[in-house]
Amino acid sequence: MLRVHDLTRRFGRLMALDHVSFEISAGTIHGLIGPNGSGKTTFFNLVTGFLPANEGKVFWDGRDVTGLPPHRISRLGLARTFQNTSNYARLTVRENLVIASRNHIESSALARMLHLRSARSEEARHGRSADALLERFGMRDLADVQAAQLPGGTQKILGVAIALSTNPRLVMLDEPLAGLNTGEKAQLMTILRGLCADGLTLLLIEHDMKAIMQACDRITVLSYGTLLAEGTPEEISRDPATIKAYLGTEVA
Ligand SMILES: Nc1ncnc2c1ncn2[C@@H]1O[C@H](COP(=O)(O)OP(=O)(O)OP(=O)(O)O)[C@@H](O)[C@H]1O
Ligand SMILES: [Mg+2]
Structure with a gap:
């Protein structure tokens, strides 16, 4: 459904995203994780046309959509939320x-x-x-x-509802659980799983490892802008490079 190839973005001398390639399959919940500053939000900005890429390509249903402006991307059925609440x-x-x-x-x-x-x-x-x-x-x-x-928590949930109001096929959520209390987190995850069951595809940036490991079919790990690992939650929670760079002893 969505495929990126060698996606690269520099800010001055900083490599925010360094030749990242991966694919998101339709009907899945795909996690994008990694330490602060590893390039997750930059990835969203490149894919949704909010920032131009320096190198690389974005394919949507096999079609090259690299560099299209945000409103054109959104019309193709790709929606996003922002890390900070926006309404x-x-x-x-x-x-x-x-x-x-x-x-x-x-x-x-x-x-x-x-x-x-x-x-x-x-x-x-x-x-x-x-x-x-x-x-x-x-x-x-x-x-x-x-x-x-x-x-605050309800505003974040509203942000997700706003992203869905364009009737997208893929929604990219940037830390939707941040700032939510336990009850709100459970409520939002139930809603998201229900939407997935109805055919929606999700790409989820999230630091809440419990939620990520429970919800995702596949996970991609970024570190310093490079793709560190990719696999099922099981594989990722056992991956030595991921544990060293991000998970620490938390999940290991
Ligand atoms: N507009 C910008 N100008 C300059 N540097 C930027 C810009 N946007 C991001 N960066 C830098 O690029 C790197 C990746 O940032 P990004 O926001 O993509 O990280 P992130 O993985 O989303 O982090 P977090 O988990 O803290 O949200 C960081 O070092 C950040 O400071
Ligand atoms: Mg971010």
């Missing part, structure tokens, strides 16, 4: 979801004038998709609450 603080939860869905498939102003009825039915569709997400994320009671008023 419209002054809008309500439901408004955030409607806007995210609307930005995705924007009919032009002229089209709206010529086809008022279709624009209106489109609007209704965005509303219905927002309501479905509210239901799925257990946020129906929060629909009319301003995003800024939500606790």
Whole structure:
């Protein structure tokens, strides 16, 4: 589904990502782990068009999408969340979801004038998709609450719902569990597993090793921008290089 080949990004003399190649198969939960500064977020930025790559290629369903701008990537069915919460603080939860869905498939102003009825039915569709997400994320009671008023953990969960409002096939989540309490973590992981069962593919950056090991089908490990290891959670938890660079004695 997604394949990167020799993906490379430098910041001055720093190699943030150094000829990284791997593949994510459809229908899987794929983990991307590694120490702070190992290039995980940079990987997301390169794949989703937020940063240009210095070298290497990104393939989506076999098609070369390297260098496409973020909105084109998003239209292909690839969505992401950000490490820091991002939503419209002054809008309500439901408004955030409607806007995210609307930005995705924007009919032009002229089209709206010529086809008022279709624009209106489109609007209704965005509303219905927002309501479905509210239901799925257990946020129906929060629909009319301003995003800024939500606790930090709930804002992060809203960020995931916003990413899903573009109806993606692959969602890349940057530390979705950070800042969540135990109950919220369990809630979000249950939702994510349910979405996967419905055919969604997930790429998960996460430092919570317990969650990663439980949820992922495959894991890729980065260290100093290079690919250190790849395999099943079992293989990764036993991999000497990964233990040395990242896991320490925690999982070993
Ligand atoms: N825009 C930028 N300009 C300069 N250096 C950057 C930039 N973005 C990232 N870096 C550097 O590139 C390296 C990789 O950063 P990145 O954010 O991808 O790491 P990460 O694996 O996501 O880390 P963390 O787990 O802390 O989120 C780091 O050394 C970081 O300081
Ligand atoms: Mg990061």
